[in-house]
Amino acid sequence: NAGVTQTPKFRILKIGQSMTLQCTQDMNHNYMYWYRQDPGMGLKLIYYSVGAGITDKGEVPNGYNVSRSTTEDFPLRLELAAPSQTSVYFCASSKGWGTGNTEAFFGQGTRLTVV
Amino acid sequence: LAKTTQPISMDSYEGQEVNITCSHNNIATNDYITWYQQFPSQGPRFIIQGYKTKVTNEVASLFIPADRKSSTLSLPRVSLSDTAVYYCLVNDQAAGNKLTFGGGTRVLVKP
Numbered sequence: 001n002a003g004v005t006q007t008p009k010f011r012i013l014k015i016g017q018s019m020t021l022q023c024t025q026d027m028n029h030n031y032m033y034w035y036r037q038d039p040g041m042g043l044k045l046i047y048y049s050v051g052a053g054i055t056d057k058g059e060v061p062n063g064y065n066v067s068r069s070t071t072e073d074f075p076l077r078l079e080l081a082a083p084s085q086t087s088v089y090f091c092a093s094s095k096g097w098g099t100g101n102t103e104a105f106f107g108q109g110t111r112l113t114v115v
Numbered sequence: 116l117a118k119t120t121q122p123i124s125m126d127s128y129e130g131q132e133v134n135i136t137c138s139h140n141n142i143a144t145n146d147y148i149t150w151y152q153q154f155p156s157q158g159p160r161f162i163i164q165g166y167k168t169k170v171t172n173e174v175a176s177l178f179i180p181a182d183r184k185s186s187t188l189s190l191p192r193v194s195l196s197d198t199a200v201y202y203c204l205v206n207d208q209a210a211g212n213k214l215t216f217g218g219g220t221r222v223l224v225k226p
Contacts, residue, residue, distance in 0.1 A: 004158075033214060042202065043159070043216040050212075059215065090158045094214070102149060102206040104214055106158025 002026050006091050006107035013081040013114045021076040021110050023091030031096030032074040033104065034058075034066065036087040043090065049074055050096065081114045088112070119203045124221040133190040135220050137203030140184045148179060148186045151202045153219070159202060163188070190222075198224045 007022045025032065030051045035043040035058075045058030049068040063085060065077040074093075078085060088111050094104040120138040127133045139148065147166050151159035163170055165177040165186070176189040190197055200219040206212050 031212060035216070042200075042218040045213065045215055048213055056213075058213065088156075092158070092214070094212070096212045102147065102212050102214065103161040103164065104151075104159075106160070109156070109158055 004091055004093055004105050004107040006089075006110050008110060009108065010111045011113070013078075013112065015081060015083065015114060017081050018077070018079050019081070019112075021078070021089055021091075021112075023074045023076065023107060024072050025074075025091075025093040025105070026072065027093060027105065028071060029093035029095055029105075030071070031094045031102075031104075032068065033092040033094075034064070034074070034076045035090045035092065036060065036085075037090060037109075038087050046076065046089075078112075083114050086112060086114045119205060119217045121201075121203050121217065121220045123218065124223070126223050126225060127193055128225050129194055130192050133193050133197070133222060133224075135188045135190075135201055135203075135222070136185055137188070138185045139203070139205050142183050142205050143207070143209060145208045146205045148177070148183075149204045149206060150175070150177065150188045151204065151216075153200045153202065159216075162201075193222075193224045195224050195226060198222060 004025045033048045034046040037043045044060045047066040049055045088109045091107045092104045149164040150162045153159040163177045170177045178187045202219040
């Protein structure tokens, strides 16, 4: 099991460019999440999904889009990149069913710089 | 949404026990409490989860009083490698188990 895999690990974007951050999990988890983490701060939830075909906004969704066409993949799209989107992005997944049992597994992160 | 409050930072020394208390006054009946650990440049890692009373695993213990309005993560005999940020979360089942992180507690273990 690879767990949660994010690509790329690093990326530099110019202002106004677009890109997709990839996230794949091989644990057959229903729930997937995207977070951003600015230096010295906690994680902020961007979007999450409770299953294929279902997505919902988190705390900071502006400037981002997601899709969930399969259980395994949850890509995050940045349109018109801005310096304020410079951050480390983490993808996570969890079973999410029933009481408890919400252990989330995180990827290694994507460090994005917008210049 | 059950918001959590925890200290911003704590210092300790090797071999000591570290206790981090998290307040979650609005926790709902079916919500669980989960703690994560994060090292620099890494994603958070699950430590422990509980509903009430005490839970213990090989890494930590979690104490939850009867009213469940707070919880305490206990790290026994910490080492330098336990220096990390620790996050307390309440999985908000009413909001679809949306995992929302607060600011966390930065624990520094000194030699």
